[in-house]
Amino acid sequence: MGRPARPPPLEHAITHPVPARRVLVTGAGGQLGTALAEAFARDDVVALRREDWDVELPPPEGLEVVDLVLHAAAWTDVDGAESDPQGAAAVNVGGTQHAAELGAPLVYFSTDYVFDGRKRTPYVESDAANPRSAYGRTKLHGEGAAGEHAWIVRTSGLFGPTGDNFVRTMLRLGSERGEVAVVSDQRTSPTYVGHLAAAVRELVAQPHGTWHLAADGDCTWAELAEAVFAEAGLACRVRPISTAELGRPAPRPAYSVLRSERPEAPRLPHWREGLRECLARLV
Numbered sequence: 240m241g242r243p244a245r246p247p248p249l250e251h252a253i254t255h256p257v258p259a260r261r262v263l264v265t266g267a268g269g270q271l272g273t274a275l276a277e278a279f280a281r282d283d284v285v286a287l288r289r290e291d292w293d294v295e296l297p298p299p300e301g302l303e304v305v306d307l308v309l310h311a312a313a314w315t316d317v318d319g320a321e322s323d324p325q326g327a328a329a330v331n332v333g334g335t336q337h338a339a340e341l342g343a344p345l346v347y348f349s350t351d352y353v354f355d356g357r358k359r360t361p362y363v364e365s366d367a368a369n370p371r372s373a374y375g376r377t378k379l380h381g382e383g384a385a386g387e388h389a390w391i392v393r394t395s396g397l398f399g400p401t402g403d404n405f406v407r408t409m410l411r412l413g414s415e416r417g418e419v420a421v422v423s424d425q426r427t428s429p430t431y432v433g434h435l436a437a438a439v440r441e442l443v444a445q446p447h448g449t450w451h452l453a454a455d456g457d458c459t460w461a462e463l464a465e466a467v468f469a470e471a472g473l474a475c476r477v478r479p480i481s482t483a484e485l486g487r488p489a490p491r492p493a494y495s496v497l498r499s500e501r502p503e504a505p506r507l508p509h510w511r512e513g514l515r516e517c518l519a520r521l522v
């Protein structure tokens with residue numbers, strides 16, 4: 240009897256390389272869009288900024304066929320949406336319809352602001368949405384516009400090393416001032432865009448539907464500001480104030496901690512770990 244045949248070495252066994260998945264990112268200039276383009280860098284990423292495709296308009300002529308759409312373009316000015324709800328809807332609902340028209344499976348990013356904030360235990364996917372702001376209503380309608388072949392990812396309090404976000408604002412104010420006033424009566428799960436983007440990579444192997452993906456743990460904005468100053472070594476004090484004192488035009492949920500009730504949902508690290516990773520990229 241001859242020796243059993245050995246399998247060929249791996250490099251000879253692979254004769255047909257797997258073609259790269261083509262992934263389109265809308266809103267690629269935003270903080271989440273930037274993180275998604277990084278997280279999917281092993282794929283063939285087509286990263287479109289607003290100047291490449293204004294999603295209020297149908298997809299540009301000649302856009303290549305893609306396998307997956309990560310739809311991160313959105314109207315994110317929560318207060319501005321109160322005075323221009325139609326403008327916000329044109330992007331968040333109309334823009335999502337246009338992204339869905341590409342016909343590829345789509346990831347739509349939604350928000351904790353679809354909830355009214357009356358609960359005091361985490362919101363799960365089966366909780367009823369009841370947005371209190373124009374922004375929240377447009378994002379909820381956008382969930383419907385994403386179509387059947389979509390993952391609806393609800394997340395909260397995004398921050399990252401680029402763009403306008405609470406962490407970057409606190410770093411700037413904390414280096415300019417001895418004290419900042421920050422609201423202490425809104426509790427959420429601030430989520431690092433790098434952790435969310437990594438979780439989205441895992442998620443697209445799961446079935447379509449609604450998924451809550453937010454950082455582990457929760458805090459108020461005042462607690463997050465204190466953590467930013469502590470981690471960054473800034474000697475700035477936080478003066479806790481109420482949402483009413485701040486007097487912003489859009490109502491915000493007092494409690495909007497998101498958790499998934501789906502056992503197979505990707506789990507994100509704690510917000511404090513996200514904060515450390517974000518700060519490490521900023522210094």
Ligand SMILES: NC(=O)c1ccc[n+]([C@@H]2O[C@H](COP(=O)([O-])OP(=O)(O)OC[C@H]3O[C@@H](n4cnc5c(N)ncnc54)[C@H](OP(=O)(O)O)[C@@H]3O)[C@@H](O)[C@H]2O)c1
Pocket residue numbers: 265266267268269270271272288289292293294295310311312313314315330334348349350351378394395396397398402403
């Ligand atoms: N930020 C949060 O705390 C948070 C929380 C929960 C959910 N989300 C959701 O997460 C997603 C990403 O948010 P983000 O924090 O990355 O926001 P972001 O930094 O404001 O990015 C949004 C991007 O969309 C672009 N955009 C706006 N209107 C557009 C249009 N008509 N056509 C094409 N691009 C357009 C913006 O471009 P310009 O810069 O030129 O305006 C920006 O690059 C959004 O769906 C948002 O609703 C965000």
